[in-house]
Amino acid sequence: MLTVTFYGVRGSTPCSCDDTRAHGGNTSCVLVEVEGEVDPIILDLGTGARYLGGDLVARHPEGSLRATALITHLHWDHIQGIPFFKPLLVAGNEVEIVGPPQGANSIGAELTSFLRPPAFPVSLDQLPGRVSFRDAANETFQIGSARVTVFDVPHVGATNGYRIDAGDGSIAYISDHQQPLDGSHDVPGHIVEACADVDVLIHDAQYDAAEFAQRAHWGHCTPDFALELARRAGARRLVLYHHDPSHDDEWVSGTVARIQAAAGPSIEVIGASERLSLHSGTQLLTGRRVG
Numbered sequence: 001m002l003t004v005t006f007y008g009v010r011g012s013t014p015c016s017c018d019d020t021r022a023h024g025g026n027t028s029c030v031l032v033e034v035e036g037e038v039d040p041i042i043l044d045l046g047t048g049a050r051y052l053g054g055d056l057v058a059r060h061p062e063g064s065l066r067a068t069a070l071i072t073h074l075h076w077d078h079i080q081g082i083p084f085f086k087p088l089l090v091a092g093n094e095v096e097i098v099g100p101p102q103g104a105n106s107i108g109a110e111l112t113s114f115l116r117p118p119a120f121p122v123s124l125d126q127l128p129g130r131v132s133f134r135d136a137a138n139e140t141f142q143i144g145s146a147r148v149t150v151f152d153v154p155h156v157g158a159t160n161g162y163r164i165d166a167g168d169g170s171i172a173y174i175s176d177h178q179q180p181l182d183g184s185h186d187v188p189g190h191i192v193e194a195c196a197d198v199d200v201l202i203h204d205a206q207y208d209a210a211e212f213a214q215r216a217h218w219g220h221c222t223p224d225f226a227l228e229l230a231r232r233a234g235a236r237r238l239v240l241y242h243h244d245p246s247h248d249d250e251w252v253s254g255t256v257a258r259i260q261a262a263a264g265p266s267i268e269v270i271g272a273s274e275r276l277s278l279h280s281g282t283q284l285l286t287g288r289r290v291g
């Protein structure tokens with residue numbers, strides 16, 4: 001079984017307004033816990049990572065954390081939490097950051113080239129915890145008993161999607177996904193295949209149709225496009241994710257209701273919110289649920 005907990009659900013930039021409070025204003029960060037495993041898997045390290053880091057430090061004895069962070073790509077909203085990730089302030093902790101190489105450069109070379117002065121007061125190798133890096137693209141590997149499948153996602157720049165299978169549970173994570181520029185719902189076949197029969201599909205849902213028409217080439221999609229992928233892949237749950245900073249809680253809740261009505265009873269549609277936990281592999285749903 002896999003347990004997924006959301007710590008950041010916002011796209012593009014954090015927002016701390018009253019009208020986004022229910023779903024939350026932190027950017028992309030999701031904790032994945034595998035039953036029987038101590039070491040956590042993290043999906044993206046946006047600003048939500050600051051809060052996740054606090055929880056991990058409280059749960060793991062000092063210096064014992066071995067975490068793997070699967071980063072989709074290097075846009076700010078997916079990495080801004082790295083220097084504020086509390087486990088890196090504790091000697092002995094180790095975090096491996098896995099993500100797509102950027103052209104000829106490794107993800108490690110790219111990240112360390114700007115996560116240092118003058119953009120941040122110290123460089124990552126000056127933090128007490130140890131950070132290591134690994135490139136990953138179109139491959140499959142194990143993290144303990146979990147199998148991770150890495151696949152290309154159309155966006156702006158090299159971007160990965162991830163599928164994690166463990167026991168009878170499976171999740172797929174596609175944070176940013178460029179819909180065809182003509183607004184059609186033609187999902188690439190390799191992505192449908194990667195998400196086949198998944199229990200939980202966490203997917204970009206940044207724009208409505210009118211917004212997409214204005215910003216078609218900005219790398220995102222509509223919730224309707226996400227639903228088309230969920231349908232074609234046979235996903236059981238669709239979590240609408242990467243909410244636009246301009247979308248208030250009412251917008252997100254209304255969109256969840258609309259997409260649920262379109263999906264019918266075979267797919268459960270959920271609006272991602274901070275601190276929501278989902279158990280994959282069963283029908284059990286716990287935690288705070290909004291929309």
Ligand SMILES: [Zn+2]
Pocket residue numbers: 011012028075077078175176242
């Ligand atoms: Zn993003």
Ligand SMILES: [Zn+2]
Pocket residue numbers: 073075155156176219
């Ligand atoms: Zn992006």
